Amino acid sequence: MxxxxxxxxxxxxxxxxxxxxxxxxxxxxxxxxxxxxxxxxxxxxxxxxxxxxxxxxxxxxxxxxxxxxxxxxxxxxxxxxxxxxxxxxxxxxxxxxxxxxxxxxxxxxxxxxxxxxxxxxxxxHRPGGESDAAAPQLLGASPAMARIRQLIAKLARSQAPVFVTGESGTGKELAARLIHAQGPRCDGPFVALNCGAIPHDLVESELFGHKKGSFTGASSDKQGLFQAAEGGTLFLDEVAELPLQTQVKLLRAIQEKAVRPIGTQREQPVDVRLISASHRDLNAEVERGRFRQDLFYRINVIELRMPPLRERSEDIPALADWLLARIADKTATAPLPLSPEALATLARHPFPGNVRELENILERATALCEHSRIEAADLYLPETTPVTTAPAPPPDSAPVPPDPMQWDHAAAARRLGMSQRSLHYRLTRLGIE
CATH class of the missing domain: 3.40.50.2300 (Response regulator)
Known part of the structure; x- marks a missing residue:
């Protein structure tokens, strides 16, 4: 042998x-x-x-x-x-x-x-769990995230369609990217589409492509996302938003491993792994007649549920540190630490918007913080938001236009009632040099 x-x-x-x-x-x-x-x-x-x-x-x-x-x-x-x-x-x-x-x-x-x-x-020849160091990573040491990482490593060793569930902001696309990065298709393209962001009359063209002249506005041939993802992974986010007519064609594409661009008579074979996601309950959508049961059966071969942040609050410190470093990098400033009281406040917050909400809270706190660290009051969460009254302007006063030849950040910050850090952050966000 x-x-x-x-x-x-x-x-x-x-x-x-x-x-x-x-x-x-x-x-x-x-x-x-x-x-x-x-x-x-x-x-x-x-x-x-x-x-x-x-x-x-x-x-x-x-x-x-x-x-x-x-x-x-x-x-x-x-x-x-x-x-x-x-x-x-x-x-x-x-x-x-x-x-x-x-x-x-x-x-x-x-x-x-x-x-x-x-x-x-x-x-x-690719050991289980091996991944590119440059690939995106799931942060957190909670038992919930440890299970997710183990399951992602297992799913990466399969070509089965995966359906990622979870609330908005839980990292469904990140999970899809990790499945792609750790699998045999990692050298191929990862193509993502938010199905809810495409007008219904254009979604079939986006997915399957079209020939020139096949409909009004089709001024040239267009490659669909199935073809663009050849040899790699196609991620359909918010798949529940697809119109029923498109669901029929998607089902056929999955079953036949082929697509037919609009305006053509022949199907084109495609080699694509499909990962889909939705924050909606697709079982309920099927019962309401808004999602095809046979399509749900095909895309939900394996389900991956991303836990909400409130179920893994012990991961908040690590997530916050990473997010604050990223925010500081965008504004070329040193990252601000969180006080123990601020961390405790975040741990009690329910985070209906999950990690995306945490990022927004920290970005706002960075902009408004006037100290060397973020305090609980800087988070402006319901339990900590201070009640303030804006000082009345002096009588007969008018805003003084700035002298464009002089950029005194310290004086400007004093006049605005904010720290130089907050002023610098806002200038950077607005693109003002």
Whole structure:
């Protein structure tokens, strides 16, 4: 047996399929070891290690789902893909829920098979949890975030569609970017679309592209986001906002792994991993008839719930330090620390806007703070907001226009009743040199 080649375990009881897969893999410099049953496959797994596994769904002594679960329990680093009957998406979804890396349908398309095998081999040589140091990171040491990081590392080793749930501001896009960065598609593009930000009559063009002249305003050919994400990941945020007509076409694109640009008659194959997200309850949207149940079934193969900030308040200090450093970097100033009272106030706040709200609060506090650290009153939260009365202007006084030749920041800050730091921050935000 060759030792310098990648090793693949191929499990199928049809001789012609085994031969086709063996020849195709050999042309990719991969040595195939074959098995015709679940029992034989288990025996092969005990005899040697493999870089990937391809298994049929129906086998004489069981099914591929059993083998996928067996591999997941005993060989978790081994990517396994399911070979399903044509059009049987239910089996494909079941396989990916059980832990399959991906699936390919019969009759096997060789180009699709080669893409799958290449991604699996890349994954098998990428240890679980490994990520690029430059990739975005989830901050926080709470148990909730530790579980999220573990789940993201696991999801990165799959091609299954992921549905990210959570309130606004919990980091759903960040989670999607991490899944992409830690997976075999990390060298491909990450393309994001907020479905709620696109007019309904343009969303299909954005997703699938169009040909010149296909509708009023189509002055040139346009590439869709599915094509732009080829070989990478397409992230559809606020997917619940898609109109029903577009949902039908999205479902077909997922099932057929192909899209048809507006104004064309032929579908174009696409190799894209789909991650979607919404802050809405899609089960409720399905019950109200606003979201297709069959589409929800396809995009919700694996669900990832991002916890709200109030469920991990112990992460607030680390998040605040990072956000304050980022705010200071934008204004070229030293970051302001938070007083213990300010931290305690933040810990009690419910944060309906989550991390995004925390950033807004700290940005406002940085602008208004007149001391060397941010105090609780600078946060201007309901329990700490001081009641102040603006001093009345002197009688018969009028604003004195500034002399453009003189920029005395200290004097200007005194006249405005704020610190030089606050003045500098506001000038920077307004682009005033």
């Amino acid at each position: 060759p030792t310098d080649k990648a090793q693949a375990l191929v499990v199928d009881d049809e001789t012609d399929i085994l031969e086709l897969l063996r020849i195709t893999l050999a042309r990719m410099e991969i040595h195939a070891v074959t098995a015709t049953s679940v029992a034989e496959a288990r025996a092969r797994l005990t005899e040697q290690s493999f870089d990937l596994c391809l298994t049929d769904m129906k086998l004489p002594d069981g099914n591929g789902i059993e083998l996928i679960r067996h591999i997941g329990a005993r060989h978790p680093e081994l990517p396994v893909a399911m070979i399903t009957a044509y059009g049987n998406m239910d089996s494909a979804v079941e396989a990916m829920k059980a832990g399959a890396f991906d699936f390919v349908s019969k009759p096997v398309e060789l180009q699709r098979l080669r893409q799958l095998v290449a991604a699996a081999l890349k994954l098998s």
